[in-house]
Amino acid sequence: MSASCPAHATKHLPVLPYTFGDTIFHLSQLQNGVSNGTALWLGGQCLAVYLAESHARYKSSQHPCPRALELGSGIGLTALSLSSLGWDVVATDIPYVIDSVLSNNIRINQHVLPQGSGQIELRELDWLVSPEDWHWDHPDIIASSTLSPLPVDRSVTLLSPPYDILCTADTLYDSALVTPLLRSLHAISTLSAAASPNNRPPFILLCIERRDPALVDRFLHEATAVWHLSLHRVPHKKLARAVQKHYPQWTSDDWEGVELWKLRLITSPRSVDKKSSCK
Numbered sequence: 443m444s445a446s447c448p449a450h451a452t453k454h455l456p457v458l459p460y461t462f463g464d465t466i467f468h469l470s471q472l473q474n475g476v477s478n479g480t481a482l483w484l485g486g487q488c489l490a491v492y493l494a495e496s497h498a499r500y501k502s503s504q505h506p507c508p509r510a511l512e513l514g515s516g517i518g519l520t521a522l523s524l525s526s527l528g529w530d531v532v533a534t535d536i537p538y539v540i541d542s543v544l545s546n547n548i549r550i551n552q553h554v555l556p557q558g559s560g561q562i563e564l565r566e567l568d569w570l571v572s573p574e575d576w577h578w579d580h581p582d583i584i585a586s587s588t589l590s591p592l593p594v595d596r597s598v599t600l601l602s603p604p605y606d607i608l609c610t611a612d613t614l615y616d617s618a619l620v621t622p623l624l625r626s627l628h629a630i631s632t633l634s635a636a637a638s639p640n641n642r643p644p645f646i647l648l649c650i651e652r653r654d655p656a657l658v659d660r661f662l663h664e665a666t667a668v669w670h671l672s673l674h675r676v677p678h679k680k681l682a683r684a685v686q687k688h689y690p691q692w693t694s695d696d697w698e699g700v701e702l703w704k705l706r707l708i709t710s711p712r713s714v715d716k717k718s719s720c721k
Contacts, residue, residue: 446461448484449481449486450484453471453473455471456472458470460482462490462494462522465526465554465555465556466554467519467547467551470517471517472542476542477538478612479515479516479517479539479543483516483651484612484651484700486517486519486612486649488681488684488685488700489702490520490523491685491688493527494523495683497529500645501606504638504639508560508606509529509532509601510524510529510606512524512610513613513623514610515533515534515535516544516611518533518544518547518548520611522548525561527560530562531560531561531601532605533548533564534564534565563600565580566589568585568586569619569622569623571585573626578600578603603630603637603638604637604638605630607644609646610649611650612651613648614650614658615653617660620660620664621664630644631646631706642709644706645706646705647703650701651699652700652701662703665705671707672707673704674703676703
């Protein structure tokens with residue numbers, strides 16, 4: 443099985459060799475029905491190749507390395523891809539996904555990352571927990587509904603806000619998670635903007651399959667109407683060029699329905715650079 447086949451053709455593989463640039467990751471995955479986050483999905487594949495082509499436009503000078511936070515890191519493809527591109531990444535998910543696939547995938551693949559790669563910090567982030575109860579100073583837990591964080595070692599340096607981008611892929615599949623996901627994106631954007639020297643919130647990259655149009659439309663409506671996020675779809679032609687470059691054997695049917703959206707917290711009428719948001 444080719445390392446760059448579409449995700450729906452590789453879910454049966456317990457370990458997936460995955461080529462990204464000049465690097466081959468070996469990604470463990472599960473398809474046992476317990477969680478959607480333990481296998482590779484198309485959105486993650488398309489987001490990874492878009493970032494390979496466009497990540498430089500999201501860099502700022504706030505940190506020595508650009509900094510990203512991912513919500514719902516799953517098997518770790520986006521986090522590993524960004525790291526290989528020179529980004530520091532906070533990869534987050536719930537305990538089951540972290541323990542079953544994510545932690546091991548990050549650990550075993552770090553030795554194949556190229557020189558100059560960024561660091562990856564793995565932390566639990568349960569969107570169902572109110573942001574008022576999050577722990578940004580803890581090395582393992584940002585938000586947990588089951589564990590109380592142990593005392594913090596203040597000598598540990600964490601990848602704290604501000605972030606240059608927030609990423610999430612394949613995370614629209616349950617109506618009960620729409621509001622918690624948006625609340626989490628809003629909270630991190632607000633905190634990141636407050637920590638930024640220029641008070642600019644990070645861009646949010648959301649890559650999804652439109653499997654449930656009503657669910658996607660609800661998310662997009664709530665994003666703008668309730669959470670004050672600007673909303674722009676990355677042009678299909680731009681995403682298609684990245685997909686065709688990295689997966690030349692794919693047909694349009696192989697990734698039909700994938701959409702990449704760019705969101706950003708509106709903090710003032712001039713806080714959103716509309717001129718660059720869709721290019």
